[in-house]
Amino acid sequence: MFKLFKREAAPPPSSEPKAVIDVREIAKMYKMGDVEVHALRGVNLKIMEGEFVSIMGPSGSGKSTLMNILGALDQPTSGDYFLDGVNVSRLSESELARVRNKKIGFVFQSFNLLKRTSALRQVELPLMYAGVSGRQKKAKAALESVGLGERLNHLPSELSGGQQQRVAIARSLVNEPAMILADEPTGNLDSRSGTEVMQIFQRLNREQKITVVFVTHDPWIARHTNRVIMLRDGSIIADQQVKNPLVAGASERPSLADEMEEILQDAYYGGQQEEYN
């Protein structure tokens, strides 16, 4: 359906897949007045190249904190975080900016597109801060790969929600990052646009082996990924492969009642009930 966004040939596959994310004993503590809030209490996590992972958990579970740290937007209080082999938890502010620019592509729930800026220039933004040449060509290719080749000069106000999120996806992958970090990417979309966006992520992951990390509280979305990590009270309480990942668009999202029924009958997220103990 969409033209592929070309990436440079991957290095020859090694015997063991490389870890894109390697988190070791990460803890994050905030001080709210006199109260110490432990948002993360010693998290260990490895995500390999080419994985499609969801991080789930109720609000207050620490999933936002973990996402901020994985995205190099925040630093852990203790522990180490290796992103693509680099210990990010020891970097300065401007080095972090470079890591975000080169290694990570962000997709946000609220799109975070700049007002009064054409789709093409939105996508050029990371290239601009990277200081690379041939920006327009690369940005155009990225937009074509998400099916927006005809809407290069449209402003966000002239695009639908789904199209805006696709611009954001193009922006996230234009610098060929080590991973794409998406925070509730379908949260602000209707189900049809959400399905389209999901299809793009699945295709990017399947065909280009791009590592994708979703942060979501929506089990339906999580079922489209290959692995689910559950957080609660700042710790990982479950980390499982999804048995039969859903293919976006292949099945209707069940009604809320059906979904509840499904949840009650089956194990969570494609796993078996006993696996959670």
Add this chain to the structure above:
Amino acid sequence: MNIGESVRIALDGLLTNRLRALLTTLGIIIGVGAVIGLVSLGRGVENFIAAEFQGLGSNLLFVFSSAPANGTRTTIQPLSTIEAEALDNPSVAPSVGQLSQEFVVPALVVGEAVSIQLGVSGVTPNWDDVRSWTTDKGAFISAEDVDSTARVAVLGTTVVEAIYGDKTFDPVGRTIRINERVFTVIGVMAEQGGGIGVLGDQNEIIFIPISTAQTRMDRARTRDGGYRVDILNIQAVSEDRMDQAVREIEAYLDQAHAITFQGEQDYSIISQAELLNSLGSITGVLTVFLSLIAGVSLLVGGIGIMNIMLVSVTERTREIGLRKAVGARGSDIMLQFLIESVILSALGGALGVALGWLLTWIGGQLVPDLTLSVTGDAVVLATVVSTFIGVFFGLYPASRAAKMRPIDALRFE
């Protein structure tokens, strides 16, 4: 990330809020406009005064009686014709070129049923040469007129206008009465420029032979047997011998007036350069003072820019967060906002130059005697100052933007 890109981003940001950008720059516009307008006005006045004195001739000296500076002498020995003639002698004062004596008599002048009060100047025949004035109609006082103590008068155009109602009227041959004595008008002086001048109206003048003034209008004898003289108009031999001429005149007059101590002199010597300097320093101080006041509005304008930039940084917190998330460093954000404030203030500076030029033009139209012009250095100064204001007042908001933490900025609603 290059500067061109930053400028593009900054321009985008400004174009989003055109009205606000314009209102923000208003402070700078008014400040720069006022500075430029006032500086050109000050320069215009300075030039006008300078031109007026330049008309006197650049190597002129005036000697006149005055009270001693230290107040030790209570009697003032007036200048006399004897002294004047001595100073005119090259062996006494070789640096003195021409010397013209002037003796002023306050008088009531009546002509054609009009009477005016003014000081009538008795002058030697070379007065017009020394002062570089010319007659427009008729002739100036001649040596024969002085020798014969003739009752003849040469009028200035203001006097002609006062008596005959029209300054172009030719009164040569008519008679006027000066202090009840009948004088025949033999000439009219060419009009002197600068009607509103600091020297007073130079056309409000009547010349008569000095001998007539000294003997018929007044009994002005001096102790040395000569006649009293009020002003010696002296042309130095050349401009660079002015100082030498002053020393020679002092040496002679100190002896003639028995002056032994500095500060006892009962006469003054003023050169045109001194007059120019003293007046120039007054207008200079005035210009600086007015410019400082205008500068205050530049300061206020700068604060206005800082205020709006702070608002802009807060409004665009999420944008800053996103830019940081996709790889902008603090310095990139800093540059973006600094350029924005510099563009604002430089734009204000440019529009301010236009406003200053307009004010100058209006000033020139209102007072045609002043030739007003915006000088290049004022424009350069305004541009530099307004750019500096942009950097200075943009620094704080820009650094606030640069220091924002990306997670806080992204979370900002």
